Amino acid sequence: MDSQNTFWKSAVKNGLLAGAIGLYSTLVGLVQAFNKRAVIEQLSLGHITLLLSWGVVAYVFLNHHRESESKGKLIAAGALVGGLGAFLVALLPMTAQWVDYHFVFVHAGPEMYSLLTFGKGPWLGSAMLVAVGALWGILIALVVSLPTFWRDSVVKAFLITITVGLLSDLFTGMTIGWMFQPFLGVEGLNILGAVLVFGLSIAYDYWSAHRKPKESAEAVATEPAGVTKSQLRRMVVGALALVVVAGLPLLLGSYLSHVLNMVGLYTIMGLGLNIVVGYAGLLDLGYVAFFALGAYTMGLLTSTGPLGIAHWTFWEAVPFSILVAMVAGILLGVPVLRMRGDYLAIVTLGFGEIIRILALSNWLKPLIGGAQGILLIPKPPLFGFKIQTPIHFYYLILVGIGIAAFVAYRLRESRLGRAWMAMREDEDVAEAMGIDLVVTKLTAFAFGASFSGLAGAIFASYVGSIFPHSFNLLISINVLSLIIVGGVGSMPGVFVGSLALVGLPELLREFAEYRMLIYGLSLIAMMLLKPEGFWPEPIRKRELREEVGD
Amino acid sequence: MAMLELKDVHSFYGNIEALKGISLYVDEGEIVTLIGANGAGKTTTLRTITGLIKPRQGTVTLEGEDLTKFKPHEIVYKGVSMVPEGRGIFARLTVAENLDLGAYIRNDKEGIKEDLERVYELFPRLKERRNQVAGTLSGGEQQMLAIGRALMARPRLLLLDEPSMGLAPVLVELIFDTIVDINKQGTTILLVEQNALMALSIAHRGYVLRTGEIVLADSAENLRNNEMVQKTYLGME
Ligand SMILES: Nc1ncnc2c1ncn2[C@@H]1O[C@H](COP(=O)(O)OP(=O)(O)OP(=O)(O)O)[C@@H](O)[C@H]1O
Ligand SMILES: [Mg+2]
Numbered sequence: 001m002d003s004q005n006t007f008w009k010s011a012v013k014n015g016l017l018a019g020a021i022g023l024y025s026t027l028v029g030l031v032q033a034f035n036k037r038a039v040i041e042q043l044s045l046g047h048i049t050l051l052l053s054w055g056v057v058a059y060v061f062l063n064h065h066r067e068s069e070s071k072g073k074l075i076a077a078g079a080l081v082g083g084l085g086a087f088l089v090a091l092l093p094m095t096a097q098w099v100d101y102h103f104v105f106v107h108a109g110p111e112m113y114s115l116l117t118f119g120k121g122p123w124l125g126s127a128m129l130v131a132v133g134a135l136w137g138i139l140i141a142l143v144v145s146l147p148t149f150w151r152d153s154v155v156k157a158f159l160i161t162i163t164v165g166l167l168s169d170l171f172t173g174m175t176i177g178w179m180f181q182p183f184l185g186v187e188g189l190n191i192l193g194a195v196l197v198f199g200l201s202i203a204y205d206y207w208s209a210h211r212k213p214k215e216s217a218e219a220v221a222t223e224p225a226g227v228t229k230s231q232l233r234r235m236v237v238g239a240l241a242l243v244v245v246a247g248l249p250l251l252l253g254s255y256l257s258h259v260l261n262m263v264g265l266y267t268i269m270g271l272g273l274n275i276v277v278g279y280a281g282l283l284d285l286g287y288v289a290f291f292a293l294g295a296y297t298m299g300l301l302t303s304t305g306p307l308g309i310a311h312w313t314f315w316e317a318v319p320f321s322i323l324v325a326m327v328a329g330i331l332l333g334v335p336v337l338r339m340r341g342d343y344l345a346i347v348t349l350g351f352g353e354i355i356r357i358l359a360l361s362n363w364l365k366p367l368i369g370g371a372q373g374i375l376l377i378p379k380p381p382l383f384g385f386k387i388q389t390p391i392h393f394y395y396l397i398l399v400g401i402g403i404a405a406f407v408a409y410r411l412r413e414s415r416l417g418r419a420w421m422a423m424r425e426d427e428d429v430a431e432a433m434g435i436d437l438v439v440t441k442l443t444a445f446a447f448g449a450s451f452s453g454l455a456g457a458i459f460a461s462y463v464g465s466i467f468p469h470s471f472n473l474l475i476s477i478n479v480l481s482l483i484i485v486g487g488v489g490s491m492p493g494v495f496v497g498s499l500a501l502v503g504l505p506e507l508l509r510e511f512a513e514y515r516m517l518i519y520g521l522s523l524i525a526m527m528l529l530k531p532e533g534f535w536p537e538p539i540r541k542r543e544l545r546e547e548v549g550d
Numbered sequence: 551m552a553m554l555e556l557k558d559v560h561s562f563y564g565n566i567e568a569l570k571g572i573s574l575y576v577d578e579g580e581i582v583t584l585i586g587a588n589g590a591g592k593t594t595t596l597r598t599i600t601g602l603i604k605p606r607q608g609t610v611t612l613e614g615e616d617l618t619k620f621k622p623h624e625i626v627y628k629g630v631s632m633v634p635e636g637r638g639i640f641a642r643l644t645v646a647e648n649l650d651l652g653a654y655i656r657n658d659k660e661g662i663k664e665d666l667e668r669v670y671e672l673f674p675r676l677k678e679r680r681n682q683v684a685g686t687l688s689g690g691e692q693q694m695l696a697i698g699r700a701l702m703a704r705p706r707l708l709l710l711d712e713p714s715m716g717l718a719p720v721l722v723e724l725i726f727d728t729i730v731d732i733n734k735q736g737t738t739i740l741l742v743e744q745n746a747l748m749a750l751s752i753a754h755r756g757y758v759l760r761t762g763e764i765v766l767a768d769s770a771e772n773l774r775n776n777e778m779v780q781k782t783y784l785g786m787e
């Protein structure tokens with residue numbers, strides 16, 4: 001009897017929690033802002049935010065009691081949690097005639113209330129909202145009581161469907177967008193598309209669950225003889241990947257190619273910062289400075305405007321952009337040689353800001369344009385042809401990534417790479433191995449900076465004009481975050497991280513300030529769920545596994 | 551000429567004088583031990599030799615060459631390797647990677663390979679565990695790794711800082727046997743120990759250090775029979 005009581009008590013508690021989260025996201029304006037983006041037919045991201053805020057709480061709670069309670073009770077509890085959560089949110093429109101919420105919460109107002117009540121007035125509408133919450137809770141209870149495989153598969157399919165719906169602009173933007181038209185609404189997926197995605201996701205799960213055991217058994221059995229086969233497969237996959245990568249911009253169209261280009265530039269920077277942070281273990285928060293130096297060098301040397309000093313071509317200027325960044329890396333390195341960890345982070349942070357403020361300053365204005373920046377930076381010529389559109393730049397950036405990745409890889413495998421690794425692990429012991437800490441640190445800073453300089457040079461030519469405000473702290477933070485998300489020290493991780501942290505926000509542009517919220521939330525979730533990153537380097541995995549094992 | 555010679559060395563931590571003018575020498579081929587209680591200055595002596603601390607007064611010479619003007623990593627190139635107190639292995643790297651870093655200063659691939667085999671011969675346990683993360687090795691295995699790694703630099707002079715610390719008696723025995731082997735294969739050894747009994751049983755000569763000063767210097771045998779040493783360091787009444 002007692003445990004029964006606690007079950008219902010905690011159901012009520014969770015209902016209140018669900019309501020609190022729902023209320024919070026409503027009052028800060030999140031639901032309203034997200035309402036602008038339809039995901040599936042009329043269902044907007046705003047609705048989904050509310051549903052998720054109740055749903056996640058209900059799911060976690062019900063799942064916890066999945067084994068111990070009967071299905072009937074789970075359903076009742078689901079209805080309670082969802083209904084209570086919705087009721088709390090419904091209190092807003094119901095009480096709005098007496099309380100002026102707008103006074104404190106700028107987003108509260110008729111528009112919000114109407115959104116919450118489906119435009120049906122405070123009483124009928126609120127009742128509907130509560131009913132939706134309760135039904136949603138019941139639905140979640142039903143999903144929770146499915147067998148584990150189906151439960152997981154349904155949840156995954158649900159999340160995938162939302163994601164696809166959210167990103168469905170992607171398809172419209174593509175050159176082959178017409179192929180997807182039957183599945184898309186005016187915005188977001190239509191019902192047919194949603195069902196299709198949901199179904200495909202479950203079908204894929206089913207297929208892979210029933211295929212795996214056979215496959216791995218086969219792989220074990222044929223290991224020695226199958227080497228050539230797997231090699232062949234790898235080659236085919238590699239060739240296919242190459243074709244896809246080369247053909248991608250033609251498929252994606254101009255806007256998406258632009259997004260990919262930003263991902264690419266961040267990938268180059270990420271590969272560089274990865275040397276400093278990942279290989280050498282030096283926390284650098286001023287990495288944007290080298291990006292800025294690369295870009296300004298490119299601007300000054302090539303601009304056809306009044307600030308241009310040399311009128312060189314892109315190709316002549318690129319080596320200098322890299323060189324300037326490299327030298328700056330060494331100059332930053334010298335004063336911080338004796339610093340570690342947090343101190344190093346603060347000093348490098350300051351360095352990044354100094355460069356930006358110098359670029360803004362009146363003092364240097366005659367040379368580099370101050371806040372007006374440098375304009376008229378020409379595009380790179382190529383055999384009488386001009387690299388001009390985002391699609392053209394895609395290939396240039398691809399080459400840049402290729403070179404950066406090659407250099408990063410060779411460095412990591414070199415003697416210097418080993419010295420970096422040893423220094424990262426323990427500076428004193430590294431020194432006792434005969435490693436010169438001064439040289440090792442400075443080369444890490446210099447190589448890391450040079451990648452950023454290259455990215456900056458391409459960026460300057462890509463956008464055609466550069467301004468100090470393009471080089472703010474956020475870029476440094478972004479690059480650092482994408483390395484962490486991808487997996488510190490891992491090269492493929494850099495690309496995955498860029499895609500997640502640069503590509504996604506770019507596609508969620510319209511949500512302006514909430515973009516950072518999503519960004520922050522996903523970083524937190526990521527660090528909790530997969531602390532070693534999406535694509536960790538073996539050594540990081542080792543270290544984390546070891547800590548878990550302790 | 552002695553291989554290593556310290557003359558009237560004074561070393562400081564800030565204003566604390568940890569070494570108050572010590573002099574000692576190690577001849578080529580010897581095992582010399584430096585014994586003393588906690589805080590006597592044993593580690594400080596080794597840190598001074600390896601360049602981590604610059605003495606304020608006095609000289610440290612290796613085959614007549616002044617060592618104090620070199621940086622720690624340069625002294626490794628002179629043929630001096632240290633197994634630091636508390637082992638100082640790279641905990642997140644594998645055994646093989648640790649050994650590889652031990653040979654950082656060398657680039658004779660063949661020689662490195664030979665020495666790797668030699669280390670694995672001295673410590674078969676390391677060979678079995680060469681792909682294991684060093685941090686997960688047992689204390690004894692970590693000590694073996696630290697010694698093996700120092701050997702990978704093919705040093706002429708090996709400095710060992712309390713290799714017996716925290717090890718079970720059987721393992722201490724094994725480690726000390728290995729030290730003798732290493733010495734027989736031609737490496738000169740300066741061994742810092744609190745375990746005076748073991749140290750004096752394998753060393754040729756020894757020094758007793760007390761609060762930064764050398765109070766006794768003699769052959770190992772004489773030290774073993776010295777009444778004061780027996781009382782203070784060998785726990786005999
Ligand atoms: N970094 C430091 N800063 C200040 N004082 C230090 C420092 N390191 C050692 N000392 C002091 O110098 C003296 C000698 O220390 P040292 O580490 O050489 O002793 P030890 O003989 O190696 O002792 P143990 O057997 O405990 O390792 C001690 O009094 C110690 O407190
Ligand atoms: Mg000591």
